[in-house]
Amino acid sequence: MTIHQPQIQVPATYMRGGTSKGVFFNLNDLPEAAQKPGPVRDQLLLRVIGSPDPYGKQTDGMGGATSSTSKTVILSKSNHADHDVDYLFGQVAIDKAFVDWSGNCGNLTAAVGAFAIRSGLVDESRIPEDGVAVVRIWQVNIEKTIVAHVPITAGEVQETGDFELDGVTFPAAEVKIEFVDPVGDAAMFPTGQLIDQLEVPGIGTFQATLINAGIPTIFLNASDLGYQGTELQGDINGDGDALSRFETIRAHGAIKMGLIHSVEEAASRQHTPKVAIVAPAKAYQSSSGKPVSEVDIDLNVRAMSMGLLHHAMMGTAAVAIATASAIPGTLVNLAAGGGNRTAVRFGHPSGTLKVGAEVTQIKGQWTAAKVIMSRSARILMDGRVHVPAVVLQPQQ
Template sequence: MTHAPQIRIPATYMRGGTSKGVFFRLDDLPEAARVPGPARDALLMRVIGSPDPYGKHTDGMGGATSSTSKCVIIAPASVPDHDVDYLYGQVSIDSAFVDWSGNCGNLSTAVGPFAVANGFVPAARIPREGTVAVRVWQANIGKTIVVHVPVSDGQVQETGDFELDGVTFPAAEIVLEFIDPSDDEGEGGEGLQPGMFPTGNLVDDLEVPGIGTLTATLITAGIPTVFVDAAALGFDGTELQPAVNDDKAALARLEAIRVAGALRMGLIKAPEDAATRQHTPKVAFVAPAKDYAASSGKRIAAAEIDLNVRALSMGKLHHAMMGTASVAIAAAAAVPGTLVNLAAGGGARDAVRFGHPSGTLRVGAAVALADGRWTVTRAVMSRSARVLMEGAVRVPGAVQPR
């Protein structure tokens, strides 16, 4: 019996924000995986180690959490005035599925340094000391992200004293600008509108089977997100992962809210479609500022934050906060009358600091009201990124795309 040898694919393992993933240059992938389809999905699942009924990813590069089961494909820009195309795949842990429906805001941070280090940015634009603005075309959602990459001695600067709650060690600060991050075109659906609020409302009455009617803010900025009040779910907004992830009934209620929100936003046509769109929308619950202890034991005082937010990713409470959901939080907080804005105390604001399970994060957004429609032109936050390992990833030849 003959055995196919493992194939070797150049790759870089990177942390971006509070996530990490396997980065590939498009041209380094096997030919059949350079285009969307089953061959690409099969390859990336095998890289990560999915599907894994044990939920450990022992035989792959994944970390068995939504924050660490990710792959990124980088290619030369297909859009003028950009440096790279960035395509993101969220790999399911226990099912044979790769979700391409949204972006990862945390890994967006690492795209800039990867682009600089791998020659996608012209050398003439890279200063000896300072920063270089890398214009990224986010191919999943068709949006521009500007990643301001620090440079030292002509190379990407990775070390520094910037501290990010949810990341153990300090690193160099990277500023992210999400340009026009709302859904301008809309994804369709009767009675829905393009822009930040697909229903046209700042607050909706959301009918959730088995739960009843909940007030919700449905927004498509950064990533489609369903915001609800923590108190309506029996939470106070200071919960850490075990309080939610160990409660199967709570997870089921939150998934029901996500499905109802997806239907109301026109993201899916039937409840069963939610299983093939696990990455979006997100569901998050908000509450007024309150003292709590973060997962590290660090004390967070109510006076330090404007509100508390907890969000779910791939069916589990996130250990910190997704970057794209942070954009949604910033945009919603800036619009008077949304649930996020009200939890933060109401009024006009261009920035907000919120508490999450690992600590706090400050995000800003510029919004405008024109012809009765809210738009967000820009959202800004600081993260960090670092190369963890580079070289080649190996996968069994049996999954080599044909």
């Protein structure tokens, strides 16, 4: 007779951050075998989310069958000076047994401060009775500092409010996020050029801005690929040929950025780099039916995430957009009308988003001091996730 192991229970919190949602864990709450990086941790997170799922639905897990809802976060008290919490992000593939640890999720960053405070990872002395708690986050994946300004009421995290974020149905409390020195010691432009000629065998040669800020991103002119820049998910995600072209462009852009050495490696690096198309401001109707006027935006941007057009905009890609828009001569800056600017409002499939950046040029090299944007976050459920105990056994 076959003896089946029972399920294990792991404390977890299901949270929305920005236009994403994911399962949050305190590192110390994970089973001992999953408290360190490796196959067991990946197996656990895959099973929690419900991947790999050949049906693409993640019915048997917490995932929502989109790149925006197939996410995990692990937090711990920070080991870094002048930081409160260490934040590790895992992007879980939907149809593959793969967790991508190569980048950050800017949207879920908005929920990190709230979770850290509620979990006791932030010293009580740093939390006001009323006001704003400044949570200093060390982003482990990209080794960068992020500062979250979390509203506090009566000593507790305030989640409700009237801040509206396009791509999120209901209003909530505003959480301001500062991405500090998002480039660091790396080259903002890996090739040294504001605009490159990106040759993609079998597809064409395209102007491209290749930037490393927030997340490595490949910006292309929408018109060069036959798009208006006003497309919604249905215009691209149902076109297999278009998705294949985008993935091929992404792979060759990754090579040019020095992130991989061969096209084949792109399959194991799905989260980065991102590909985005830009176009001058043009009116359109968002996915919710809300009209977006040409006079309300500086440009339109559409971005691909995990092989599909994103329903809004990834937070890390918004960092790249803000940075590139502030540097005269990039494709993003030119699409916004060119010139010097410290902030930009762009249109995306769900509406609009305003982001700001502080950039300087030192000895011919561009650097970014910070990128600022507002998001919101909310706990959706907390308690324990249940998964079969077999996930903690090393695979043979």
